[in-house]
Amino acid sequence: MSTPDTATKGLEPKHGFASSLSPDEFKSLFRGHPGGVAVITADTGDGPVALTATSVSSVSAEPPLLIFSISAMSSASAVLSRAETVVVHLLDAHDLDVAKLGATGGADRFAQTHTWSRLVTGEPVYRDVRAWVRCAVIDRMDAGTSTVIAAHALQSHIERDAHPGASGDALVYHNRTWHRLGEHSRIDD
Template sequence: MTFASSENDITAEEFKHAFRLHPGGVAIVTADIGDGPKAMTITSMFSVSVDPPTLVFSASAMSSSTPTVLSAETVVVHMLSSDDIDLAKLCATSGSARFGDEVDWDRLPTGEPFYPRSSSWIRGRVVDRVNVHGSVLVVVEALEAKPPNEDSARNAVPLIYHNRNWFGLGGSAIL
């Protein structure tokens, strides 16, 4: 068996450009470790298991919210629709008032900050953190969820990020 060389022939710019053409669903992660709520917009979330229900997302070292998210025992992951574009942009903007007076946010009975108008959310316990070249993969076991109601799910237009732009995913399913 022959394996490829371990040397990288791809530049960081080439790698980033390749992923610009791969759309990602948009989500927001919120957490609070006692020094105030923090939030970050992510496009790197995916499900791993349904038994137990587990998801993973990547937290970049460049985000000011990452230290809180990495120290938190629990987080809330909000899956966004195109109706949530303003919230996605707010939580992606450095220095923004993500929990200001003009923002519709609250706390769950368990204490985590959350955005009640998001399409759906999952509250979970952080069960592992894996360092990967300056980012951290955060493994979360779901504890509670607010799925969209049937009408919302049927009419929701998912929010995606593609080639440095925000899009509502429309159109018909391809069979």
């Protein structure tokens, strides 16, 4: 057990550590850790934005909370950093085009008007994706070059449900490549 003096020994001011992984080392570490794929949309009045994220995680079922992070380098970060509500689209392999669109820099993510619409509350939502959840942003935390956003789930729609125990067609991002999880990737105990 550490005391307050030994717990901070070796720390530089403002929570900086004496040693740290380089950005390349850190990226290499997480390249081997797959993440589910989501697209996050919002509009604060200047037009809709979207970005693809693998950082979405559920935090609590009661109340229903989730978190995700956005890089300050994303073209959508300015809007997402002030949006009061967002729509998180939870994608499967059938939604690969939407995932790629949200990940492509400089793309007009809303040019194809037949692929999206607005909820009655105004948020942009992609049609026919596996599932989406409309959320109220409840907190933001700066974390390095990113912002972690906590959100309360308000409304959802499931187009294609993955039934308990079924493999579904989950879309994951692993080692800079898109992958489909299915029966072929299942490992039994």
